Amino acid sequence: MNAMTTAFSLAYAYLRERPLATLLNIILLSLGVGTIIALILILTQAEDRMERDVAGVDLVIGAKGSPLQLILSTVFHVDIPTGNIPMAEAQTIISLPQVRRAIPLALGDSYKTFRIVGTEAQYLDLYDAKIASGKIWEKPLEASIGAEIAKQTGLKIGDKFAGAHGLSESGETHAEHPYQVVGILAPTGTVMDRLVLTSLESIWLVHDHEEQDAKAENGGKAEKTEAPEKTGTAESKQGKEVTAYLIQYATPLAAASFPRMVNASSSMQAAAPAMETARLFSLIGVGVTTLKVFAAIMMLCAALGIFIGLMNTLNDRQSDLALLRVLGATRGMVCLTIVAQGFALGLAGVILGVLLGHIGGEWVGQAIAKTHRIPLTGWVWVGEEWLVIGAAMVLSVLAALFPAWRAYRDAVPEVLSRA
């Protein structure tokens, strides 16, 4: 133990003697470690988040288009819907025995970029969402809002607000049909925290009215010149329409044939969230892998820097190390002071790197939270980080082993005769 303290205090003195080289090694290592950790933090949370948001949804049935878009818009609420489907046609499919539960969603409006979702009370069950205060929406134009919305907008029970058409803040408002907040949901840690929930009827009511207004203003042309965003609105022209149904299977076996049957025999499309998120991650994966490889190369460079630094100082310090032997240090002790330098550099780089990674993760998380309303943070600890820390420490110590062996080998009388 005593030898350890001595070795480390010597290592510290040696590193302090060359502050610039030491700083460079630490910075290089911490950048590598930090990049990987920031990536791990963001990805782990995003994956975790998506997994929770998918909840028990086995399949989504919606309008034809990109299946990924369908999932992104109806499950994660981050994209524009693919369009609407007639309830009557959907009814024949969701009443099949393979379907245990089907939750209708009507999308298209938003309030301060938070999406307004027309649905049924069973949507809450999907995320085990509970009412924190007030009640669940009942009558048209009553709304229950997610915890995050209450926090960010300050809406309280009894407050009225108008939805805006489309999903951006610039959409025209439906001022003539204001919603009233009747309930606030308890936080769930899912997408539900950021949704305004109301009944399907509310959505139909708001848009029936608008449809008539539009027709009155523009005559028959309105239908043909609809803005693309408008296709995402649930309307009730020929029978009621919804944007999508979230489906839970009655039996896992349904996954084999049910989606294909829907896609082949109806004007609608079926998409499985699990498959689409896997596809999404494989798309992002290329970029992530590149970044990870880049960070790993940085870590290797740092280890190389430690190696070269120690080899360089070895020549300058040969007589110093011989002096240590003169004072009674064993070969092992001399060796240990050099390995200790690698270890100390590694430790400093890792500590700084972990700090940078978390700060960077928080920074990226904030940016994503702002633009996509997905709350990600750097202030969490992920088990995988230990792996990165371990790898960085092993690399640093490995880099010191050869220089340490070289110092170990030196014969003291020869070094002294040259000094």
Added chain:
Amino acid sequence: MLVSITDLKAGYGTKAVIAFDRLQIARGQHTLLLGPSGSGKTTLLNILAALATPMTGEIIIDNIRVDALSESQRDHFRGQKIGLVMQRLHLISALSVCDNLLLTQRLAGVQANSNCVNAILEKLGIAHKLHVYPHQLSQGEAQRVAIARAVLNSPVMILADEPTSALDDANAEAAIALLFAQAEDHGATLVVATHDARIKSRFKSENIIALKGPA
């Protein structure tokens, strides 16, 4: 006897530089190893310091069979029993004077004691250099610190390799005087290896070993 050497042959590789049938140094018998460079002074000093092992021979120092010790045992032996002063290489460059001396105690397995360190530096008149780094010291000051370090752990023997060769007359005299004083003070036996004839007069003539090196 402090040192008792018999049938010694030592050198580099297979080439013997020095050979003694018998060499003895009594406690308190300050000894001078005098000879030109290449005569084997340093080789003998390395043997006495247990830094090198002889090709043949038996070496007993302070009742310990040094040639029979393992390498790490020799390191411990050296740390505890021998104080070394060299010509130029005095201090660990990365450590302050104080830390150099504290390190010497720790490497010898002695409890680091800054009071001891202060006392010795005080006595050698360099206490004000306590927190100074080696590169800020003059050659003479660095040597004083090296002498302080050599006596710090109260060794049985102080070995000095060319302690005066780099110094002018006045400083050489001061250095050798300091070595003698410190050796007496700590009850250590001084062995000086040098080609510097100026300091001959300091030693009793029977304590001067003239080395000529290999024939």
